[in-house]
Amino acid sequence: MPSAVKKTGQILIKGISNPDELNLDGQLPFYSFKRFFVPEKEGLFDYQNNKLRDKKSVYPERSQRALVGMNILDMKAVNLYDQVFEKDPYYQARRRNILIVGYSLTPEIENNIFEHKYEEDILEHLPFDIFLADYNAPSSRELRNSPPLKLRGGSGGLYKVFTGSIKGQRILEHFGYKDYEHIQFSGPIKEGEADKRMERLRDRLKNHHNLKIWEELGQRCIECGKCTLACPTCFCFRIDDAPAIKENLGERSRCWDSCYYQEFSEVVGGHKFLDNTAKRIHFWYFHKFARIPDEFNFMGCVGCHRCAAVCPVGIDINKVLEDIENS
Numbered sequence: 327m328p329s330a331v332k333k334t335g336q337i338l339i340k341g342i343s344n345p346d347e348l349n350l351d352g353q354l355p356f357y358s359f360k361r362f363f364v365p366e367k368e369g370l371f372d373y374q375n376n377k378l379r380d381k382k383s384v385y386p387e388r389s390q391r392a393l394v395g396m397n398i399l400d401m402k403a404v405n406l407y408d409q410v411f412e413k414d415p416y417y418q419a420r421r422r423n424i425l426i427v428g429y430s431l432t433p434e435i436e437n438n439i440f441e442h443k444y445e446e447d448i449l450e451h452l453p454f455d456i457f458l459a460d461y462n463a464p465s466s467r468e469l470r471n472s473p474p475l476k477l478r479g480g481s482g483g484l485y486k487v488f489t490g491s492i493k494g495q496r497i498l499e500h501f502g503y504k505d506y507e508h509i510q511f512s513g514p515i516k517e518g519e520a521d522k523r524m525e526r527l528r529d530r531l532k533n534h535h536n537l538k539i540w541e542e543l544g545q546r547c548i549e550c551g552k553c554t555l556a557c558p559t560c561f562c563f564r565i566d567d568a569p570a571i572k573e574n575l576g577e578r579s580r581c582w583d584s585c586y587y588q589e590f591s592e593v594v595g596g597h598k599f600l601d602n603t604a605k606r607i608h609f610w611y612f613h614k615f616a617r618i619p620d621e622f623n624f625m626g627c628v629g630c631h632r633c634a635a636v637c638p639v640g641i642d643i644n645k646v647l648e649d650i651e652n653s
């Protein structure tokens with residue numbers, strides 16, 4: 327049961343067997359829940375003599391997991407994976423075996439990038455099975471006036487319980503808990519509400535290319551790729567073939583990749599479409615704030631600020647977005 331726990335002063339996500347270990351104080355885990363949905367590395371299939379070795383290796387068994395205490399920002403990232411990997415059988419097999427237990431306390435983020443406070447009306451746009459709304463959450467004043475308190479939580483909070491799927495309902499009812507409200511998922515975005523900031527950023531990126539921003543960032547960035555690893559919405563991967571020496575055996579796998587790496591855009595013959603750091607860093611922003619909005623009508627960034635927190639040269643997404651908007 328991977329959950330947020332506090333270790334050596336940081337919030338990490340670890341498997342727990344004792345509910346007392348669970349940390350529900352609303353702090354953002356250092357790393358996101360991404361790896362449970364899109365693993366760092368996964369085998370796709372084995373082959374022998376250029377053919378699939380056996381059918382079993384195509385869809386490996388997926389273990390069942392409950393992700394307990396997932397914050398709203400990481401849940402929004404799951405909305406993106408659900409869209410991007412909609413037709414991916416590996417993702418879908420894994421996704422079916424994940425139970426999301428969301429939690430309403432909004433992480434406190436230095437240099438808030440986007441408005442992300444919890445309000446009950448965002449629940450229909452979040453992909454959870456069970457959701458615990460904390461009555462004491464500073465960002466959910468409305469809930470303090472809501473009727474009966476339901477559960478007593480690990481942080482001393484009192485929760486109102488929601489379900490967002492039949493799976494969530496079945497689990498609660500299996501344990502004899504019926505005092506919940508069911509919310510029907512109605513897609514990742516609110517109907518008829520254009521996100522003004524998304525539109526501004528997309529417009530600036532597509533129609534007002536300011537080379538100076540990217541050249542300046544390109545001189546600072548050391549292409550370590552930490553931002554992409556820490557980012558919950560970076561999902562790019564590469565495909566690896568590992569042929570064995572004997573018996574013409576081999577394994578195909580995929581693993582996380584980063585558009586900051588020099589090989590990312592390399593094609594046969596050695597040509598790199600992104601042949602300098604300025605182009606690579608521009609590509610990253612363009613993907614999140616122009617191409618993903620074009621495709622899904624929401625941004626490829628949930629505003630968690632993890633990319634800035636891990637960047638060794640202090641590149642802060644908040645500042646870059648301001649520069650794009652003011653360029």
Ligand code: SF4
Pocket residue numbers: 439553556557558559560614626627628629630631632633634643
């Ligand atoms: S703030 Fe940075 S790490 Fe967080 S989602 Fe946006 S780009 Fe990714």
Ligand code: SF4
Pocket residue numbers: 546547548549550551552553554586633636637638639640641
């Ligand atoms: S973490 Fe900073 S230095 Fe490293 S690739 Fe990202 S922007 Fe560049």
